Amino acid sequence: xxxxxxADPSSFRDPSGYLFHRGDQLYRQVNRRYKEDYDVLMDSGLxxxxxxxxxxxxxxxxxxxxxxxxxxxxxIKPELVPFVSYPYEWCFSQLKDAALxxxxxxxxxxxxxxxxxxxxxxNIQFKDCRPLLIDTLSFERFVPGQPWIAYRQFCQHFxxxxxxxSYRDPRVSQLLRANLDGIPLDLASGLMPTRSKFRFSxxxxxxxxxxxxxKYEKKSAQIETVGRFSENAFRGLIESLQGAVERLRLxxxxxxxxxYYEETNYDKAAFDRKRELVRELxxxxxxxxxxxxxxxxxxxxxxxxxxxxxxLSLDSDHSAVERNYLECREKGDKGMLPLLVDLTNPSPGxxxxxxxxxxxxxxxxxxxxxxxxxxxxLAISGNLPFGMISEYFSQICDTLxxxxxxxxxxxxxxLLSSREDxxxxxxxxxxxxxxxxHFDIAEGTAIESTKRTLYLMEKRAT
Amino acid sequence: xGSDKKHSTLPTLKALYILPQxxxxxxxxxxxxxxIQVVLASLLGGLFVLKVYxxxxxxxxxxRPYEPxxxxxxxxxVAAEGEAAVTEFEGENPVDDEDRVxxxx
Numbered sequence: 001x002x003x004x005x006x007a008d009p010s011s012f013r014d015p016s017g018y019l020f021h022r023g024d025q026l027y028r029q030v031n032r033r034y035k036e037d038y039d040v041l042m043d044s045g046l047x048x049x050x051x052x053x054x055x056x057x058x059x060x061x062x063x064x065x066x067x068x069x070x071x072x073x074x075x076i077k078p079e080l081v082p083f084v085s086y087p088y089e090w091c092f093s094q095l096k097d098a099a100l101x102x103x104x105x106x107x108x109x110x111x112x113x114x115x116x117x118x119x120x121x122x123n124i125q126f127k128d129c130r131p132l133l134i135d136t137l138s139f140e141r142f143v144p145g146q147p148w149i150a151y152r153q154f155c156q157h158f159x160x161x162x163x164x165x166s167y168r169d170p171r172v173s174q175l176l177r178a179n180l181d182g183i184p185l186d187l188a189s190g191l192m193p194t195r196s197k198f199r200f201s202x203x204x205x206x207x208x209x210x211x212x213x214x215k216y217e218k219k220s221a222q223i224e225t226v227g228r229f230s231e232n233a234f235r236g237l238i239e240s241l242q243g244a245v246e247r248l249r250l251x252x253x254x255x256x257x258x259x260y261y262e263e264t265n266y267d268k269a270a271f272d273r274k275r276e277l278v279r280e281l282x283x284x285x286x287x288x289x290x291x292x293x294x295x296x297x298x299x300x301x302x303x304x305x306x307x308x309x310x311x312l313s314l315d316s317d318h319s320a321v322e323r324n325y326l327e328c329r330e331k332g333d334k335g336m337l338p339l340l341v342d343l344t345n346p347s348p349g350x351x352x353x354x355x356x357x358x359x360x361x362x363x364x365x366x367x368x369x370x371x372x373x374x375x376x377x378l379a380i381s382g383n384l385p386f387g388m389i390s391e392y393f394s395q396i397c398d399t400l401x402x403x404x405x406x407x408x409x410x411x412x413x414x415l416l417s418s419r420e421d422x423x424x425x426x427x428x429x430x431x432x433x434x435x436x437x438h439f440d441i442a443e444g445t446a447i448e449s450t451k452r453t454l455y456l457m458e459k460r461a462t
Numbered sequence: 463x464g465s466d467k468k469h470s471t472l473p474t475l476k477a478l479y480i481l482p483q484x485x486x487x488x489x490x491x492x493x494x495x496x497x498i499q500v501v502l503a504s505l506l507g508g509l510f511v512l513k514v515y516x517x518x519x520x521x522x523x524x525x526r527p528y529e530p531x532x533x534x535x536x537x538x539x540v541a542a543e544g545e546a547a548v549t550e551f552e553g554e555n556p557v558d559d560e561d562r563v564x565x566x567x
Contacts, residue, residue: 014488117487140486147503149487152495204502212501213494229503236506237499239513 005067009355014118016137020067028059028136029067030074037114037140038073046112046139055105057081057125057134081134082289082310082335086357087121087157088177089339089347091322092165092250093329094131095173098124099158099245101131106148106238115142119154121182122357126337129328147229148237152213155205156182159244163206164188166248167196170318173340180351185210201244250322270449275303277445278372278401281456282307285399287367293343293393294374298324301336304370310335312366316342343374343392344382361395369397372454375431376405376412380423386434394438400457404431404444409451428453 008019008026016034020027030038041047050056059076066072087095098121106116116138123135148154157176160183164172168191175183189210196202282290282304290308292301297320301313313336315321324338341347346360371393378384393400405412407426416423432441439457446453521528 016488118489143486146486147491147496147499149491150489151499152492153489155495204498208501209495209498211494212498213492216494216497229500230507232507232510233499233503236508236510237502239510240502240506 007067009353010122010351010357012352014135014137022064026078026080027062027064028076028078029072030076030137031071032073033071034137035073038137040112040114040141041136041139044112044114046109046114047136049108049112050105050133053108054127054130055101055108055132057132057136059136076136078134078136081125081127081132083312083337084125084358084363085337085339086176086347087161088174089341090173091318091325091338091340092162092170092173093322093325094126094338095121095158095162095165096245096248097329098126098131099154099162100242101133102154102158103238103242103245105133107235109139110142110235110238113142114139115148116140116150119150119157121157121176128332128334129325129336129338144231145229148234151237152185152209153182154241155185155209156188158182159202159205159241160185160188162245162248163196163202164191166250167193170250170322173318177347177350180356186214199244199247201240201247205241205244267449270447273448274372274403274450274452274454275300277447277454278370279303279306281401281454282368282370284456285368285401287399289366290368290370291364291366291397292370292372293396294371294377295324295338296320298327298336298338300370300372301338302333304368305333305336308335308368311337313338314341314343316340316344344378344384361392364396366397368399368401369393371400371402373403373405373411375402376409376415376426379426380412380415386425386431387437390435390438394459398459400435400439400455400459402435402455402457403447404428404453404455406451 005020005022008021011019011028015031016037017028017030020029047056051058057078059078062075062077064075066075087098090098101124102116102119102121106119109115117140118135118138120135123133123138124131125134126132156179161173161176164175164183172191175187179187185206189207192202192206197207278300287304287307288309290301290304290311292298292304292311292313295301295313295315296317297315298313301311301324305311313321313324315324315338318340321338321340327333328336328338341360347357349355349359349362350357375386375389378389379386393402406428407413407416407423412426432444435441435455435457439459442456442458444453444455518528520526
């Protein structure tokens with residue numbers, strides 16, 4: 001093994017190749033056994049068409065001492081996406097766009113004599129709010145007569161969670177966090193309402209498939225040979241899945257945060273002043289990456305993104321993330337990524353050895369963390385002591401722009417209205433004391449016409 | 463038996479054990495998933511052909527250019543019999559020749 005090289009812990013299932021790191025760069029080894037498929041991908045025009053359409057991550061072939069000379073065919077250097085996100089962090093429309101991108105890729109692959117051999121949602125990432133496939137080795141030469149090998153995976157990773165989010169509740173997407181290979185179809189079928197069976201695509205792709213999987217679970221030995229799955233059947237299957245996904249809609253449901261900007265407790269002048277202050281502090285920090293923690297619909301994320309190259313816009317409310325994403329997509333915002341993350345229970349490391357999918361903090365730190373109108377939710381609703389909040393923030397960002405919301409602020413009073421006030425330490429003095437353990441406080445500026453203060457802090461050198 | 467009764471809504475599929483040998487890929491497709499695809503094949507294939515012709519009728523009526531669906535490349539007569547061969551020949555689907563004309567236009 002080469003010095004400073006390490007195989008990526010998320011890349012071990014497919015024997016066609018694997019990702020590895022050397023220094024700060026990520027490479028992908030293409031194994032000899034994948035040679036023919038890789039050559040067809042590159043020579044058939046499929047690679048060029050997908051890259052030109054923004055559906056596949058571009059790469060360049062490089063000359064490099066291989067990690068494993070015995071198996072290497074080529075080494076490629078893929079263009080990096082700004083942030084790796086996971087399906088359980090996506091809102092409904094993100095998962096839907098990822099599903100439709102997968103099917104669009106499959107249709108283009110078929111027209112070039114290839115097919116997707118897997119359809120994992122983890123192979124899709126977002127760049128500038130557009131989904132693209134990052135696994136260059138997902139293609140194989142199309143085998144006429146063979147059904148789609150990745151059909152069940154597509155239904156488990158995309159169709160079933162989307163249908164459940166549409167028919168039941170968007171929060172059901174969190175089942176993806178517990179089920180690494182997508183929501184099992186028998187579980188999805190059981191959770192879906194009876195009326196979903198009156199839609200033929202859901203009846204066939206979820207309910208009947210679940211029944212069939214159950215019935216033939218232990219009967220593989222009985223399967224005999226020959227016959228074919230016609231070209232039209234294959235294309236019909238993809239069209240049917242596409243239609244099923246396209247018809248799924250998120251039912252309108254107002255949540256407490258989706259109207260937050262209309263329901264703030266300060267006037268327009270104060271809000272404008274806060275925006276200018278944030279803009280000034282971001283300019284001073286001059287970040288490449290910003291994580292907006294508790295971003296709501298991303299208004300301040302967009303202000304940060306005017307300066308930053310990439311802004312992660314995190315919120316725990318599905319409706320807020322959905323609206324944020326739709327706005328990003330509509331406006332073509334460059335460098336923005338809204339994600340569904342609850343900071344009181346951030347994404348953990350999951351999968352094999354808890355290393356296959358990274359925790360949120362393992363994907364940081366950001367140059368700047370933006371925590372506006374958030375501290376009272378963590379400290380009062382979440383019962384989190386200031387010291388613990390400060391410690392976690394110091395793990396995920398180097399510079400912190402944080403708004404302190406005092407106890408006599410009407411928003412805090414609203415939080416306290418339904419519970420006993422056990423928060424004697426919720427004071428500006430205690431806030432500064434606890435955050436000073438992990439950060440140097442560069443400045444604190446009162447936001448005019450409010451009781452709030454905006455702080456700029458730098459992480460202390462350890 | 464309760465469980466047998468539960469499964470009785472699916473057609474008896476012994477005659478449909480017609481899956482190709484030597485499936486490719488590194489993930490488990492699931493026997494039940496392969497079978498349900500074969501069961502759905504005729505219907506989905508038929509609907510697909512209808513959809514293609516419907517698009518052409520619609521294009522004719524609305525006088526807009528016909529946009530063909532993506533074509534599967536690589537099926538020939540040998541492959542149609544179940545051999546895993548990939549060729550440059552573009553199959554015998556009557557729709558295909560029309561697709562080619564439209565693309566050239």
